[in-house]
Amino acid sequence: MNNYVIIGSSAAGVGAAGKLREHDQDSRITMLTAESVPPYNRCLLADVLAGKKTTANIGLKAAAAFVDKHIDLQLNSFVEYIDTKNQRVTIRGDRSIPYDKLLIATGRSGWMPDTPGSQLSGVMPFFGLTDTERILAYITQHAPKQVVVIGAGLTGLECADAIKSSVQRVTIVERAARILPNQLNERGSIFFIKQAENHGFIIELEATVVGIEGRKKVEQVLLSTGVTLPADMVIFAIGGRTNSNLAGDAGIALHNNAIDVNDRQQTSCEHVYAAGDVATVFDQVSDIKTQNGLWPDAVMQGMVAASNMTGNEKRYAGTVLVTSSTIFGLTFVTAGAIAHPPAGLTLLVKQTPDFYHAFLTNTEHVLKGFALIGNIDNIGALRKKLLDKTPLF
Numbered sequence: 001m002n003n004y005v006i007i008g009s010s011a012a013g014v015g016a017a018g019k020l021r022e023h024d025q026d027s028r029i030t031m032l033t034a035e036s037v038p039p040y041n042r043c044l045l046a047d048v049l050a051g052k053k054t055t056a057n058i059g060l061k062a063a064a065a066f067v068d069k070h071i072d073l074q075l076n077s078f079v080e081y082i083d084t085k086n087q088r089v090t091i092r093g094d095r096s097i098p099y100d101k102l103l104i105a106t107g108r109s110g111w112m113p114d115t116p117g118s119q120l121s122g123v124m125p126f127f128g129l130t131d132t133e134r135i136l137a138y139i140t141q142h143a144p145k146q147v148v149v150i151g152a153g154l155t156g157l158e159c160a161d162a163i164k165s166s167v168q169r170v171t172i173v174e175r176a177a178r179i180l181p182n183q184l185n186e187r188g189s190i191f192f193i194k195q196a197e198n199h200g201f202i203i204e205l206e207a208t209v210v211g212i213e214g215r216k217k218v219e220q221v222l223l224s225t226g227v228t229l230p231a232d233m234v235i236f237a238i239g240g241r242t243n244s245n246l247a248g249d250a251g252i253a254l255h256n257n258a259i260d261v262n263d264r265q266q267t268s269c270e271h272v273y274a275a276g277d278v279a280t281v282f283d284q285v286s287d288i289k290t291q292n293g294l295w296p297d298a299v300m301q302g303m304v305a306a307s308n309m310t311g312n313e314k315r316y317a318g319t320v321l322v323t324s325s326t327i328f329g330l331t332f333v334t335a336g337a338i339a340h341p342p343a344g345l346t347l348l349v350k351q352t353p354d355f356y357h358a359f360l361t362n363t364e365h366v367l368k369g370f371a372l373i374g375n376i377d378n379i380g381a382l383r384k385k386l387l388d389k390t391p392l393f
């Protein structure tokens with residue numbers, strides 16, 4: 001009988017727990033999470049903000065079966081140290097648990113920069129369920145009229161779009177020269193910005209917050225560009241930081257601040273595996289190691305890790321970074337190297353007032369990336385070409 005321990009309760013951890021029990025009916029499975037709530041789908045937090053879903057119905061169905069599967073989910077369990085030599089994890093409160101095989105699925109954590117005034121009432125991050133509940137409670141109690149959302153990545157734009165119907169004005173501040181800087185090229189960003197402005201959003205690019213002012217409650221935001229924005233609520237939606245310190249402190253090899261794993265999701269330590277946002281994976285398009293924060297991929301990585309932890313060899317083929325969402329009334333899908341294309345590639349663009357399509361190809365016309373905004377009818381065929389590395393035409 002083995003002791004399997006999982007650190008983290010999001011996509012990779014939940015996927016791994018189920019697969020561990022599938023392969024091993026008798027061994028002990030313990031999932032440790034610093035969260036105070038059962039596992040939930042982070043992808044749906046913007047829907048909770050928008051009132052389309054409640055906190056109660058974004059819980060993971062797979063996690064609901066943990067009791068029946070004899071999976072020991074321990075909430076409020078912050079792991080402080082991994083002893084890879086003696087194969088034990090230390091939990092805050094002077095507890096420790098032994099393991100035979102360990103999965104690190106710690107993902108990322110939301111954060112706010114130490115900006116002057118960030119301690120004022122009405123200033124908060126948007127990343128997890130607790131953040132979402134705080135934002136909703138503040139809107140209900142204080143009825144803010146002018147909200148500033150920091151960050152124009154996917155998290156920031158989904159947050160801004162979700163709260164727009166509850167407030168009078170939303171201004172989005174982004175340090176980069178375009179919105180969705182990790183998903184879109186410049187022309188795609190311009191197309192999206194026009195749609196956002198048509199929906200009443202104000203966007204400040206190439207700007208950072210240098211100060212937040214107010215008497216107890218936030219009243220205005222000062223930008224590096226010299227612009228002052230009136231605000232009675234500020235939301236930092238700038239994504240998360242990779243929780244790789246635990247692995248690094250244990251002597252486990254890292255790659256670009258994420259845990260380095262092989263195609264079995266195994267780390268440099270024989271009995272330790274990693275999956276999800278915290279791990280590096282092979283990108284099938286760019287042929288380099290990268291991080292992938294996509295939910296389905298994290299689940300798959302967790303399942304691959306679990307299979308190998310139980311002695312059932314399984315290999316992860318790698319990822320294709322595909323991002324999709326619906327924001328400002330537009331559905332979009334991006335994939336591959338469209339946002340930061342390597343030298344020597346050609347960009348093909350087709351655009352109308354209603355949609356924007358961009359395709360990135362090499363000299364043999366092999367598809368290396370694409371962006372579809374407003375019309376995604378060909379997504380299946382394009383994704384296949386990207387995976388198969390076949391010519392676009």
